[in-house]
Each structure stands twice: as structure tokens, then as C-alpha cells.
Amino acid sequence: MASQLDQETTESAHNSDTFGNLKIEVRLRSKSKAAHNDPEFTIPERELYEKVLAESANEGLHPMAQRMAAHMAVRGPDSDQDESNDDDDESGQDVGHEDFDGEDENRSECDVDFHRKWLEPVDVVVTSANLEEPDNPTVVASCNAKLIRRGQMRGDFYGKMELPNRETASLAVGLFDRYGRLRPEFQTHPVIKGTGVWGEELDEGDILLIERIFVNEGYRRQGLGRKMTEALLARVREKSWSFFALVWPTFLTTDDIERELDSLTNGAAKDRVYDREHNRAVTFYRSLGFRRVGSTIWFAFAPKQSHPSHQLVAAADFNPPEAHLTSLHALLSAFKQNDGPPRSNLDRVRKPEPRQQPDYLAVLKDCMRQKGSADACWMSKDEDGNSVLHLSASLFNVACVEWILNQPFATPLLQLRNNRGETPLELLQFKLEKLRTQKVRSGWGDRYYPVSDEFKGHSHRAVRCLIMLKGLRSVESVVDLQGVDAVQQMVRGCSCGECMKGFLSPRMSYALLCQAEIGFDMMNDDTYHLLGDWVESHDHYLQYLPPGVLQSLKTNKSMPQGFANLWQHVATCLRNGKVPKKANVLDALEDAGEWPPHTKNFLERGGTVESAFLAICGGAMEQDEWKGDGDHEETFSKEISKLPKCRNDHEFGYVSGMCGYQRLSVFESAEPGTDFAKLMDSGDLAKLMDSGDLARLMDLMI
Numbered sequence: 001m002a003s004q005l006d007q008e009t010t011e012s013a014h015n016s017d018t019f020g021n022l023k024i025e026v027r028l029r030s031k032s033k034a035a036h037n038d039p040e041f042t043i044p045e046r047e048l049y050e051k052v053l054a055e056s057a058n059e060g061l062h063p064m065a066q067r068m069a070a071h072m073a074v075r076g077p078d079s080d081q082d083e084s085n086d087d088d089d090e091s092g093q094d095v096g097h098e099d100f101d102g103e104d105e106n107r108s109e110c111d112v113d114f115h116r117k118w119l120e121p122v123d124v125v126v127t128s129a130n131l132e133e134p135d136n137p138t139v140v141a142s143c144n145a146k147l148i149r150r151g152q153m154r155g156d157f158y159g160k161m162e163l164p165n166r167e168t169a170s171l172a173v174g175l176f177d178r179y180g181r182l183r184p185e186f187q188t189h190p191v192i193k194g195t196g197v198w199g200e201e202l203d204e205g206d207i208l209l210i211e212r213i214f215v216n217e218g219y220r221r222q223g224l225g226r227k228m229t230e231a232l233l234a235r236v237r238e239k240s241w242s243f244f245a246l247v248w249p250t251f252l253t254t255d256d257i258e259r260e261l262d263s264l265t266n267g268a269a270k271d272r273v274y275d276r277e278h279n280r281a282v283t284f285y286r287s288l289g290f291r292r293v294g295s296t297i298w299f300a301f302a303p304k305q306s307h308p309s310h311q312l313v314a315a316a317d318f319n320p321p322e323a324h325l326t327s328l329h330a331l332l333s334a335f336k337q338n339d340g341p342p343r344s345n346l347d348r349v350r351k352p353e354p355r356q357q358p359d360y361l362a363v364l365k366d367c368m369r370q371k372g373s374a375d376a377c378w379m380s381k382d383e384d385g386n387s388v389l390h391l392s393a394s395l396f397n398v399a400c401v402e403w404i405l406n407q408p409f410a411t412p413l414l415q416l417r418n419n420r421g422e423t424p425l426e427l428l429q430f431k432l433e434k435l436r437t438q439k440v441r442s443g444w445g446d447r448y449y450p451v452s453d454e455f456k457g458h459s460h461r462a463v464r465c466l467i468m469l470k471g472l473r474s475v476e477s478v479v480d481l482q483g484v485d486a487v488q489q490m491v492r493g494c495s496c497g498e499c500m501k502g503f504l505s506p507r508m509s510y511a512l513l514c515q516a517e518i519g520f521d522m523m524n525d526d527t528y529h530l531l532g533d534w535v536e537s538h539d540h541y542l543q544y545l546p547p548g549v550l551q552s553l554k555t556n557k558s559m560p561q562g563f564a565n566l567w568q569h570v571a572t573c574l575r576n577g578k579v580p581k582k583a584n585v586l587d588a589l590e591d592a593g594e595w596p597p598h599t600k601n602f603l604e605r606g607g608t609v610e611s612a613f614l615a616i617c618g619g620a621m622e623q624d625e626w627k628g629d630g631d632h633e634e635t636f637s638k639e640i641s642k643l644p645k646c647r648n649d650h651e652f653g654y655v656s657g658m659c660g661y662q663r664l665s666v667f668e669s670a671e672p673g674t675d676f677a678k679l680m681d682s683g684d685l686a687k688l689m690d691s692g693d694l695a696r697l698m699d700l701m702i
Contacts, residue, residue, distance in 0.1 A: 026235040029123065146208075181203040282299075332377065490502075494646060508650070517571050542611075563602055
């Protein structure tokens with residue numbers, strides 16, 4: 001039977017075009033990356049695939065059956081089953097044509113990211129004929145972009161995006177969470193969401209980051225910028241199942257702008273030039289269909305015309321309100337003294353003494369003594385729009401927050417929003433989320449490091465401020481009204497109100513339970529095999545075993561059964577609503593009255609509860625919808641949908657650590673600075689400085 005696809009498919013668009021006497025070319029810096037990442041299906045094939053996929057989803061078919069039906073519609077039933085692209089649907093998981101070994105024989109010298117297969121530089125170049133050198137045309141305009149294959153690296157999204165340059169790092173931490181999903185405040189917050197046209201669709205697909213557009217002075221105002229951007233978007237549409245383009249509208253200080261700025265001596269006049277050029281850049285991108293994401297500096301473009309952003313006229317797009325020149329009252333200015341970024345390692349060398357903290361409560365009381373409670377000074381804001389309550393909450397200063405909330409002016413301060421649109425409570429919540437996910441090291445440019453897996457809970461000072469700003473007054477009052485669990489959930493980042501011990505969410509618990517039960521069934525059914533065969537069949541579960549235990553599994557028939565039984569005991573804990581820490585798992589073992597005592601034999605011969613739990617947790621992580629292959633979500637989607645979503649979902653490293661085991665990190669990039677801290681503590685820093693090893697010193701300081 002023939003494919004449903006019309007046989008007259010459209011040929012791929014050419015990579016070059018003309019505009020008057022100019023030539024516009026879209027150039028890929030890496031052929032092997034394109035060969036590895038680009039879809040095998042043509043655009044018409046992809047459109048048919050997505051159409052059938054949507055129809056089969058409406059019929060209630062299992063996701064795997066949906067993809068099978070869509071693939072057969074495109075390629076016909078006789079197509080090779082190995083090419084079914086089961087992992088590649090509308091979510092943007094691209095089909096690869098060949099293996100990628102990290103080395104590219106065709107790479108350009110300009111592709112400094114040749115070793116990152118998920119990052120494809122794409123350039124648009126406009127040339128004019130050079131009469132003197134026909135073989136060397138003159139470049140009159142250019143556009144530089146990066147196509148980010150998010151599906152290949154979203155498990156370490158922050159870590160990967162920090163490495164190429166500052167713009168990729170800023171995009172990652174400015175818009176997305178650790179898995180490359182649009183942060184919730186840009187979708188739901190009454191102010192920060194902006195127009196609200198962008199939502200969860202930005203979680204999926206590739207990201208086209210437009211970094212730079214430049215047109216020579218003599219060729220401006222002729223539409224070249226538009227033509228280059230349109231050519232870029234058309235070419236990337238061929239290269240990607242789905243994508244969104246993102247840009248931070250900025251401008252280059254070209255020669256003509258530089259001359260204009262040099263002619264000005266007034267700072268305000270220069271600021272007007274900067275504002276004018278920035279507004280021109282924003283207007284340009286809006287004319288192409290880009291719309292602001294929330295209230296951020298970033299603008300996005302959706303290739304599909306059905307997206308709500310295309311129904312929003314440029315004039316209705318969100319513009320952040322102009323920040324008025326405001327300052328805290330002089331009597332409260334001490335609250336700004338420690339409001340800067342964390343100290344860099346270099347600053348710690350230059351000024352090893354710690355920052356001195358003012359007595360903030362004394363500052364408040366002194367202001368009250370001089371001005372009284374009715375004075376307007378209590379409503380004053382700093383240049384970021386933060387009130388004294390915002391700043392007290394940001395400092396986690398329990399005494400100051402409590403003092404302010406007991407004053408007559410507390411109620412209006414609680415509702416006051418800063419320039420970003422945050423109330424004091426929201427500012428505190430966003431700061432806690434940032435501390436949970438990112439660490440910033442200042443130096444020669446800020447660098448961001450993912451720290452989600454190391455989270456151990458919010459500080460008690462922060463939680464006490466959180467409780468008071470929610471109107472609950474004290475930890476004791478929360479315990480009286482809601483129980484100890486409510487406090488644990490605040491400390492440990494729960495957002496659903498149902499996390500066991502504040503950290504183990506219903507969805508995470510269910511993922512671990514499924515993994516434990518299925519894994520037990522598989523291993524238990526195979527225990528009749530030869531021991532060597534059993535070990536080989538389940539070696540992916542055995543990577544966390546202590547040294548020496550693996551050999552015992554090959555020689556002692558009780559050992560494999562004991563290891564498998566531990567999975568069942570972990571499942572028992574989870575079914576009974578208990579955190580699967582070691583003590584609870586051993587209690588489950590004791591209650592089971594197991595005979596023969598295979599599990600005890602396993603533990604006595606060097607096996608550990610941790611080795612079983614980490615294998616369960618690691619398996620769940622590999623099947624997670626964001627970190628892994630998504631098998632768990634596909635298989636149990638109906639059951640999962642009945643469970644509440646929580647901030648602690650998908651946090652495998654956090655959960656394994658809080659259960660008392662090794663923290664499983666999904667991050668491949670490690671945070672530097674540990675060696676530097678050890679040097680400072682040991683007193684060897686001076687020796688390194690005296691040695692003249694500046695390269696080593698600079699590397700550690702960053």
C-alpha cells in the first residue's frame with residue numbers, strides 16, 4: 001500500500017537567495033552536526049506525521065501506537081521497522097542520520113563549539129559582487145545564530161548552556177528552569193507574565209538563539225535585516241521538527257553611533273541615544289512577529305501562525321513600566337550596603353575580611369524614633385523599587401520582618417510591588433528558588449552553576465520570614481494550625497502540600513514505586529538462570545554495589561535473590577507511605593519474615609540497602625520525561641495525571657540525598673572553586689601567588 005503522503009513533495013529550500021544585486025546565503029558551520037541532528041522526514045512528511053499523530057491521540061491510542069500509526073502514514077507499512085523514529089515526535093527530538101563521535105572533519109575554524117553536537121552555529125551572510133576580486137565578494141551584512149538541540153541536553157540544561165558564552169547562560173537562567181522549561185512565573189504571575197501569550201509550549205522543541213545582526217552603514221534601511229532573519233527562520237524550519245526563535249534585542253555600537261556618542265558630553269544625552277537604538281531593535285523584531293516573553297528582556301517567535309503571539313499586534317505587546325528614579329530614605333540606606341552580588345574569589349584575596357553587617361533592627365528603630373510611624377519614609381523605595389520590607393525579607397532578617405509587620409504601615413508594605421512586579425513575599429520566594437537551583441560566582445563576568453541536586457532545604461531564617469509574610473506569624477503557629485508536616489514542606493521546597501517528610505512528592509514516590517516493582521519482577525523471574533547470566537542480564541542495576549559484592553553475585557545463589565528482594569522492601573515502604581531510608585527498608589525486611597533469609601545474607605556479605613535504592617532511583621531517572629527517555633510518563637500517564645504536580649518532582653539527586661544515600665547528580669559540569677577554598681583555608685594561597693603561576697591562580701579565582 002502506498003504512503004498517504006502526496007508523491008509530489010516540495011524540494012528543500014535553497015540555502016541562498018538574491019535581493020537586488022546582493023546574494024543572501026545561509027551557512028552551516030558543521031556538516032556532520034547537521035547530518036546527525038536534522039530530521040530524516042521532509043517538511044511535508046513532518047506535517048503529515050504530526051497530523052496523524054494528533055488524530056490517533058484523539059482516538060485514545062497509546063503514545064507508542066500513535067507514533068507507529070503516524071510513521072506508517074508517512075513511509076507506508078513496508079518501511080523498515082528499525083527506522084520507525086519512535087523516539088522522534090512533535091516534541092522536537094530530532095532524528096539522527098549517523099553516529100557522532102565529537103569530531104567533525106568538515107568543521108570550520110570559526111566553530112569553536114564543534115565538540116558540542118547539541119549546538120549548531122548558523123550564519124546568514126549577504127555579499128555584494130567585488131569587481132576587483134570576483135572570487136572574493138564583499139560582505140555587507142551578516143546574522144549569527146545558534147540552533148540549540150534542547151532534547152539532547154536538557155538533563156544538564158543549566159550546566160551545558162553556561163559553557164558556550166554569556167548569552168546562552170543568560171538565556172538559560174533568565175527564562176528556563178533546570179530542565180529547559182519556561183519558568184512558572186512567566187506563565188502565571190499577574191505582572192511578570194506580561195501579555196501571557198507564552199506558556200508550556202516553550203518547554204518543547206529546539207531553541208534558535210539569534211545573537212547578532214549587522215548591516216554595513218551604506219546598506220541600512222533597505223530591508224536586509226528582515227531578509228536575513230526570514231532566510232534564517234526558513235532554513236531552521238527545514239532543520240528542526242519544532243523550534244522557537246529567541247532574541248535579546250540589542251544593538252552594536254557601530255562607527256556612526258560611536259561618533260554620535262563621542263560628540264555628546266552629557267550623560268543623559270548619551271542615555272537617550274542608547275534608548276533610541278534599543279527601541280529601534282525592539283521595533284525591528286516586533287515587526288517580524290517576535291513578542292516579549294513575560295516581562296523579560298527576551299523576545300520569542302513561533303513558526304506556527306496558529307500560535308497566540310501572532311494574534312497580538314506589536315502595539316499591544318508588553319513593555320515593562322519605566323522605572324522612576326527612587327531611593328530609600330537616608331535613614332534606611334543601610335539596607336543597601338550588603339545588597340550586591342556574592343564576593344568573587346579575587347575580591348576575597350584582595351579584601352579577606354568579611355563584610356560587616358549593620359544592625360538593621362537598630363536602623364529601623366532609629367528611623368521610627370526620628371520620623372514616627374506616619375512618615376512617608378516607610379513607603380520609600382530603592383532604585384529597583386524595593387521597600388524596606390522587600391530588603392529585610394531578601395536578607396532573611398527575621399527580627400526586621402517581624403518588627404515591620406507589627407507596625408501600622410505593614411499592610412500597604414505587604415502589597416507594594418518592586419520594579420519587577422514582586423511583593424515582598426514573592427521576592428523571597430523567587431530568591432529561595434534561585435538559591436536552590438543556581439550558584440553565581442562573580443569575577444570576570446558572572447558564571448552560573450547548577451546546584452539543584454545539592455539542595456538540603458531552605459534555611460530556618462528564610463522559612464521564618466516566609467511564614468511571617470504569609471500571615472502565619474511563627475513556626476509554632478503553623479505547627480498548631482497545620483501540623484509539623486506543613487513546616488517540613490516549607491523547609492524542603494514542597495509546593496503540592498503532600499510531600500512525605502516535606503521532600504518526597506506523590507509523583508516522585510510513584511516513579512520510584514513503579515521502578516522498584518517492575519525491577520523486582522524482572523530480576524525475580526530470572527533468578528533461575530545461571531548466576532553469570534543473571535548478572536549479565538541485570539548489570540545496569542548493579543553499578544552501585546560495593547567492590548567485591550559483584551563476584552559474590554556470580555557464585556552464591558542467595559545473593560541475587562537478596563538484592564532483588566531489597567527492591568520489593570523499598571516498594572513496601574513507598575506503598576505504606578514511608579520514606580525509603582535505610583531504617584525503614586530494614587523494618588520492612590523484618591516485617592516480611594523472609595525465609596530463606598536471602599536479603600539478610602546479601603547484607604551480611606557486603607551488600608547494602610543504598611546499592612538497591614540508588615539503582616531504583618537511577619532507573620527512574622533514566623525513564624523520567626525530562627531527564628530520561630520518557631518511558632514512565634508514556635506507560636503510566638493516566639495514573640500520573642491523577643497525582644498533584646510538585647516542585648519536588650524530577651529532583652532525583654535531592655531525593656536520594658534526603659533519603660540518606662549518595663546524591664545522584666544529573667549534572668556533568670562541576671562547580672569550580674573547591675580547590676581555591678582549600679588553598680585559602682590551608683594558607684597555601686600566598687605560596688601559589690609567590691610562585692608566579694598566574695594561569696593556575698586566575699583559573700581558581702574565576
